[in-house]
Amino acid sequence: MNSLMTDPVAGVLDRLLAEAELADRELHAGFADGTYSVRQMLEEDAADFKGLCRDQVDYFLSIAPDLGRFLYMCARANRATRIVEFGTSFGVSTIYLAAAVRDNGAGRVITTELEPGKAERARRNLAAAGLDDLVDVRVGDALDTLRSGVETGVDLVLLDGAYHLYLPVLKLLEPRLAPGALIVADNALDLDGEYLDHVRNPANGYLTVPLPFHPERGNNLSLFTGR
C-alpha cells in the first residue's frame, strides 16, 4: 500500500508543488542569488515571528519533495499512528504525513498553523487528497494549541514553524513522546544553538544526525530514546 504514488494524493501533491514553485519563486530567487538567506529569515523570525508569518502569508514555504518522501518513509517504518506537526502552511508536509497514517491503517495527525487563511487552504487541500478525516488542523500559536489534547505515545513530530519556538514546542510535547519517536526539524540551524544543543545531548534522551537534504536549510533527524 503506497498512497503517495496514487491518486488522489499523488495528483494533489503534484498540483501543490507546482503552485508552490510559482508562489515562492521570488523568495527562492532571493535565496539563490544571496540577497536573502535562511539565516536572515530565522533572525527575522526570532525578532517578530508573528510579523514574519503575516508577511509570508502567500508563501507555501513547503518542505522539499525528497524530505516529504523521507517523512512518509519514517512514519511507515515506525508504524506511526500519532503524529504532531508544528507549521502547517498549505498542508504539503501534512499530506505526506497523513498519507503514511492512512497506509499504516490507523491514526491521526495533529497539525497547527498561526494564520487562519493558511489553515483553511490546508483543510481544502487535505480534503482534495482524501485525507481530511485523519487530520486535526488547529489554528493558533502552537504553544497554545498543543498544550492540551495531544495523546501520549506520539511517534513522530515535524518541527517546521517559527524556529525559535522549536525547543519550547518540543518541551511541551516531550512528556507525550513514545520511546523511539522520531523528530524531524526543518530549518534547525545553529543560530542560538538552543534546540540543537538540547537534541544533541544524549542526557536529554535524544540521538541526532543532520539530514542530507538541502543542508543549507538545516534539516535534522532525532530519535527520542527515552530517559
Ligand SMILES: C[S@@+](CC[C@H](N)C(=O)[O-])C[C@H]1O[C@@H](n2cnc3c(N)ncnc32)[C@H](O)[C@@H]1O
Ligand atoms: C515553513 S512553513 C510550514 C510549511 C509546511 N510544513 C509545508 O511543508 O507545507 C511555517 C508555517 O508555520 C506557521 N507558524 C509560524 N509560527 C507559528 C506558531 N507559533 N504556531 C503555529 N504556526 C506557526 C507559519 O505561519 C507558516 O505557515
